[in-house]
Amino acid sequence: MKIYLAGPDVFLPDAAAVGRRKVELCARLGITGLYPLDNMVDLAARDASLQIFRGNEAMMEAADAIIANLTPFRGPGADPGTVYELGYMLGRGKLCLGYSNDPAPYAQRVRDFTAVHSRDGRLVDALGLTVEDFGLGDNLMMIHALDLHGCALVRPRQAPADPWHDLTAFEACARMAAGRAAAARPPASG
Amino acid sequence: MKIYLAGPDVFLPDAAAVGRRKVELCARLGITGLYPLDNMVDLAARDASLQIFRGNEAMMEAADAIIANLTPFRGPGADPGTVYELGYMLGRGKLCLGYSNDPAPYAQRVRDFTAVHSRDGRLVDALGLTVEDFGLGDNLMMIHALDLHGCALVRPRQAPADPWHDLTAFEACARMAAGRAAAARPPASG
Numbered sequence: 001m002k003i004y005l006a007g008p009d010v011f012l013p014d015a016a017a018v019g020r021r022k023v024e025l026c027a028r029l030g031i032t033g034l035y036p037l038d039n040m041v042d043l044a045a046r047d048a049s050l051q052i053f054r055g056n057e058a059m060m061e062a063a064d065a066i067i068a069n070l071t072p073f074r075g076p077g078a079d080p081g082t083v084y085e086l087g088y089m090l091g092r093g094k095l096c097l098g099y100s101n102d103p104a105p106y107a108q109r110v111r112d113f114t115a116v117h118s119r120d121g122r123l124v125d126a127l128g129l130t131v132e133d134f135g136l137g138d139n140l141m142m143i144h145a146l147d148l149h150g151c152a153l154v155r156p157r158q159a160p161a162d163p164w165h166d167l168t169a170f171e172a173c174a175r176m177a178a179g180r181a182a183a184a185r186p187p188a189s190g
Numbered sequence: 191m192k193i194y195l196a197g198p199d200v201f202l203p204d205a206a207a208v209g210r211r212k213v214e215l216c217a218r219l220g221i222t223g224l225y226p227l228d229n230m231v232d233l234a235a236r237d238a239s240l241q242i243f244r245g246n247e248a249m250m251e252a253a254d255a256i257i258a259n260l261t262p263f264r265g266p267g268a269d270p271g272t273v274y275e276l277g278y279m280l281g282r283g284k285l286c287l288g289y290s291n292d293p294a295p296y297a298q299r300v301r302d303f304t305a306v307h308s309r310d311g312r313l314v315d316a317l318g319l320t321v322e323d324f325g326l327g328d329n330l331m332m333i334h335a336l337d338l339h340g341c342a343l344v345r346p347r348q349a350p351a352d353p354w355h356d357l358t359a360f361e362a363c364a365r366m367a368a369g370r371a372a373a374a375r376p377p378a379s380g
Contacts, residue, residue: 008319010320011319011320011321011322012318012319012320013309013314013318013319013320015320048324049322049324049326049330049333049334050330050334050337052330053330053331053334053335053338054334056331073319074265074266074267074300074303074304074315074319075264075265075266075267075303076264076265077264077265077269077270078270079267079270079329080267080268080269080270080273080328080329080331080332081329081330081331081332083270083273083274083277084273084274084276084277084329084331084332084335085277085331086274086277087273087274087275087276087277087278087279087280087281088277088278088280088281088335089277089281090277090278090281091277091278091279091280091281091282092281110264113264113265114264119203124203125264127354128202128203129198129201129202129203129263129264130200130201130202130203130205131201132201132239134238134239136239138270139269139270139271139274140239140240140242140243140271141243141246141270141271141274141275142270142271142274143239144239144240144243144244145243145274145278147240148243164317
């Protein structure tokens with residue numbers, strides 16, 4: 001089973017090393033991790049961003065599943081680029097797994113991000129925009145997509161000391177993917 | 191042509207009215223807008239969020255295209271719920287259109303959101319995470335998905351006075367969708 005390893009990990013200072021750790025962890029479980037940074041891209045080229053897009057799209061097509069790192073990124077919600085890829089993979093009918101290294105429900109994170117108050121029984125932010133308050137880890141579209149088309153979002157009970165490098169939740173997803181891959185394999189003959 | 195009208199518009203205090211304006215605008219152009227809030231959901235039910243998910247997924251399946259409102263939402267990037275839907279619709283092979291009522295490039299918005307500096311030739315934020323700096327309106331995955339599978343992100347030259355209610359960029363997307371629908375229709379006989 002080939003698994004596309006999506007997440008804002010690619011933006012980390014040690015992005016390549018984090019990717020290697022994820023790919024090695026997958027290999028130990030008998031599955032193949034595909035990490036976006038492993039695409040060859042000429043970052044000095046005028047069309048570098050398009051090369052990255054095409055590389056990622058081809059990698060997603062080659063993959064059977066996605067593990068999306070939905071740890072909040074520059075705000076209370078997940079990284080939009082990663083979320084785009086999760087939606088795309090679901091649309092393509094692939095197995096969808098995801099984790100977040102922030103255990104807080106979404107509404108709590110919005111409270112930490114901006115002023116929030118109740119109005120007419122709804123939770124709203126300073127701009128008057130409704131805050132989703134279903135007790136879920138992020139926007140309901142991603143959360144229920146995972147519930148119904150893969151497995152529930154994996155979250156730690158307590159935030160790890162280093163949420164950008166702790167791979168405990170990632171490993172839980174990888175083990176589930178490996179379990180699915182083993183279950184799908186035909187039994188050995190004889 | 192049926193068009194799924196995705197966006198954080200559903201979180202506005204006057205979400206239903208905004209949806210009506212969008213649907214009416216589509217109708218005047220001869221296309222059918224499908225607005226998520228038009229799904230019947232019992233918000234008091236224990237599974238309200240799942241009802242919303244299922245309603246949105248069914249609406250997306252029924253639609254031929256999506257117009258995604260990618261105006262920044264609670265941070266420098268687009269609303270993850272909307273971006274999920276854009277990815278899903280692209281994965282399903284549908285026509286993908288989008289707009290943002292913020293004309294600034296993504297890197298500029300990150301500068302306004304948090305401290306940013308250069309390190310080893312890369313733009314990084316206060317956490318050391320790379321800031322995409324390709325001059326695009328948002329994360330390259332969404333931008334190039336639109337470029338290649340619909341049309342380029344529509345942005346105003348100047349931010350409208352009320353970015354949550356100005357429908358100029360939305361109308362530009364709707365007109366493009368109507369044009370595609372007309373081009374796909376067989377010519378009248380006789």
